Amino acid sequence: MPPTISKNKCNGCTLCAQICPLDVFGPAAPGQVPEVRYPDECWHCRACVIDCPKGAIDLKYPLPLMMLHQVVRGK
């Protein structure tokens, strides 16, 4: 899943679009909320989440990437 940007929190600095290693945003216009043009290409590295100065970005993880887990059998 691509990053989701909270429109209320985003200040349009475009840092996320600049630093994304996969260029999932493409070019972004300063002052505007970046568009996610190439959502399938997200690596889920969270660089955008970490660097966003406004804490405006969240990542959802696609179902196929589920972290398979269980308790120790018999415990």
Place this chain on the structure above:
Amino acid sequence: MIKTNKNIQECDVLVIGGGIGGLMAAIAAADAGARVIVAEKSDTRRSGSGTTGNDHFNCYIPGVNADSLEECLKEFRQSLVGKGSYDVSIQKLFLERTFEVVQDWHSWGINMKPHGEWEFNGHAFPGRKRVFLKYDGRNQKPVLTAEAKKRGVVIENKTPIRDYLTDANGQIIGAVGVSIKNTEPELKIFKTKCIISCTGNASRLYPSITPSQMFNTAHCPCCCGNGRAAAYRAGASLINLELPNTHAGPRYFERCGKATWIGVLSDPEGKPVGPFVTKPNKELGDVTADVWHGVFNDRFKDGTGPVYMNCTETSPEDMEYMIWGLNCEGDTSLLDAMDKQGIDLSRHMVEFGQYNPMLIGRGIEIDEKGATKVPGLYSAGDETGNFRSDIAGAAVMGRIAGEAAAAEAAARPAIDDQLETHEVVKELQELCSQLMEREAGDSWKDFNYAIQQLMNDYAGISIPRSENLLRTGLKYLIDLENAALGAVGCKDSHELMRALDAFDLALMGRLIFLTAMERKESRGLHRRSDFTFTNPLMDDMMLMIYQLNGEPVTDWRKSW
């Protein structure tokens, strides 16, 4: 026709790729007085496989983790990055210079002793020396970017490079790529005396473990062999391509950092599957998967799996240390995903698995200075083929290549060739124009998936390779490339970048088929159904492939 940017930037040393290796090469070359440009596909502040961090730096600190270089070398050569078909001469030179790089990184603001002293743990055997320094690499990319800029290095972000340009004597004179700064692409040409190729791993050649998620890869999926392809086309030799290399981690969330976990690889009942640890151990981790790559699939197939990372007996202090380590390693997405899925590592085991091959430590052949057989062309980092040591390898060999390239550039006269009319530039112009002007073309993604299915089925690791399968797969791949040349269409600069990625991946695929046919034995994950044995006479023999008169030629040599 695609536009060409009229501003041809000139420098002494052009670094392709601003990851760990590229930035360290740029810093070293600038320190040696060279005018340096870094052409980076993404943005050097966050790019490549070290994007958001790393936490293990393979190094030798005299008197701390070993008493002699030989002692450290022995451990290094049995570790996941040092064992295999690599040149010891380069490994020694690398180890000798690791501590100076560690000290520089620490002084620049990357915390190499986050708990106040040099701390070695993880990727380790019981009762043996430890060679992986634990560090906090979260800020490594912004710090190295700032250090490069301080030295006057010019960074051109969003500028993936396609080809390295040579003159009539085969000497490097420039490079050409496609700027993706705007949605409309334009060709970008650089004039330079030397190139240091540092484009990282090659992901996306084999399928992700999740069929619908091509970009779910352990290493950065942006790195896909562009430097190897450009170097090969310019005349460099590639080496070790036929020996598949795989990584392991959470089964369906492909990520590096398995040695950062403090747990025991266990079966469903919590029993250890390997011989090295029975209780979680912070100093050692569980080195089982470094030694026994197939542990996950082997136990899956024989009915005693799956295999889990079991941290349920990890002490609260070690659990805290592990979570901190996963942050340093850049694995915050794993932590975030586990949090969102309600996973409690003190109760839940997480299933691990083996991923499909990628080309780390398979690629460009270098000498002790990082030089290739093309005059003026150097390489460092994950894309070199006869040396590998991941982060530390990129950092140290980047520095060594940067120093050597700066010295070579200083001794070379200015370049007066006209690059706009260079044959390779014209060919790229034509290819890009065709791809951009084709309406309703096939998507680059279908081309990339098609390459992956051929690589997986005809040169993969699940079905043994054979002369028949390899020869057939090569034929199909060439058919696919020819079909793609006449079918793929791109809407914007980003798609054009990805289409060019796919053509580079196809070239890597072709070279894998050719070299895998040539290695007539089974070795590691290169399993041949028609040559099922490992030939001891080939133990230290390395296979190279390069172009001669436009045709691929394979050649063998002993390791140095």
